[in-house]
Amino acid sequence: MKVITVASRGAVVEALGDVRTVVTIGAYDGVHRGHRAVIAQVKEQAAQIAARSVVVTFDRHPATVVRPESAPRLLTDAEQKIELLASTGVDAALVVPFGAQQSGEAPADFVRRVLVEALRVRGIIVGEDFHFGHKRAGNVELLQSMAIAHDYVVRPVALVARGDGVDEPVSSTAIRRALAGGDVQRANELLGRPHEVRGIVGHGDQRGRAIGFPTANVAVDPMLCLPAEGVYAARVVVADDVGAPISAHDAAVNLGRRPTFHERAEHSLLEAHLLDYSGDLYGKKLRVSFHAFLRGERKFSGIDELKTQLAVDITHARAALNQRSR
Numbered sequence: 001m002k003v004i005t006v007a008s009r010g011a012v013v014e015a016l017g018d019v020r021t022v023v024t025i026g027a028y029d030g031v032h033r034g035h036r037a038v039i040a041q042v043k044e045q046a047a048q049i050a051a052r053s054v055v056v057t058f059d060r061h062p063a064t065v066v067r068p069e070s071a072p073r074l075l076t077d078a079e080q081k082i083e084l085l086a087s088t089g090v091d092a093a094l095v096v097p098f099g100a101q102q103s104g105e106a107p108a109d110f111v112r113r114v115l116v117e118a119l120r121v122r123g124i125i126v127g128e129d130f131h132f133g134h135k136r137a138g139n140v141e142l143l144q145s146m147a148i149a150h151d152y153v154v155r156p157v158a159l160v161a162r163g164d165g166v167d168e169p170v171s172s173t174a175i176r177r178a179l180a181g182g183d184v185q186r187a188n189e190l191l192g193r194p195h196e197v198r199g200i201v202g203h204g205d206q207r208g209r210a211i212g213f214p215t216a217n218v219a220v221d222p223m224l225c226l227p228a229e230g231v232y233a234a235r236v237v238v239a240d241d242v243g244a245p246i247s248a249h250d251a252a253v254n255l256g257r258r259p260t261f262h263e264r265a266e267h268s269l270l271e272a273h274l275l276d277y278s279g280d281l282y283g284k285k286l287r288v289s290f291h292a293f294l295r296g297e298r299k300f301s302g303i304d305e306l307k308t309q310l311a312v313d314i315t316h317a318r319a320a321l322n323q324r325s326r
Contacts, residue, residue, distance in 0.1 A: 030075035073225035107138025
């Protein structure tokens, strides 16, 4: 997949050649099942007319600029979003810088500047509830009103149903809500993959090592969406300096404020105990994917009770991960 970071005709021609495109547009946070269904249609239509398939997205979630006080936590960072988009087989991702100037651009101007002039768009496929541009004034009707003049067609598509009896489409909002309740199984079903966060291992208080259960303290970007506090069965990928996977491990992960040791911790920490692993992880980049909720976080009477529970957690984590790998 080509990644285009300049929304200009020259950049598109250099990346894709002088061809027409079929596009979809959006934040694409999570690249979940609903997103993938739209991208599949983009690819199909592009193949039919010998065009290139393109996802138009942004270098940050638009809400972080437009309404930063209520912007959602992200399901994917920029690196992971690009990787997930590439895995769909789409020809290119056009990443539009989103700042104050972009947030004020009229929807029609965005269509002309990015879709028509830069991408020579021939087809636009978006969800039927799609909105874009200044004050979200752009929608499917606006795109259709400009279609004849600019020689493109618009195909609005129905949103993908959850498929679990709930009358709600697959959405990033529904996934965040599931994670907030610790329901990683539901979140993973909506995503079509395990929810994953990434971060660098830093130094902690080393209590885990002292009691025989060493943990990697993973510094996660505070803008990323974490599940509810508790203990999870997880898989952890250790990556090298450029982010390439080195090894993968089952793990028991604690998300929380460690009430056994801290009366009032200021923030939650992600601590991963990699099963059957020994080695120095400091400074390494870890990818932590959540597979099952095991229990809520609680305060223990002392070290012995905590150690007993940690052994139980590891047993439960192994069982949960073995069940999901069958």
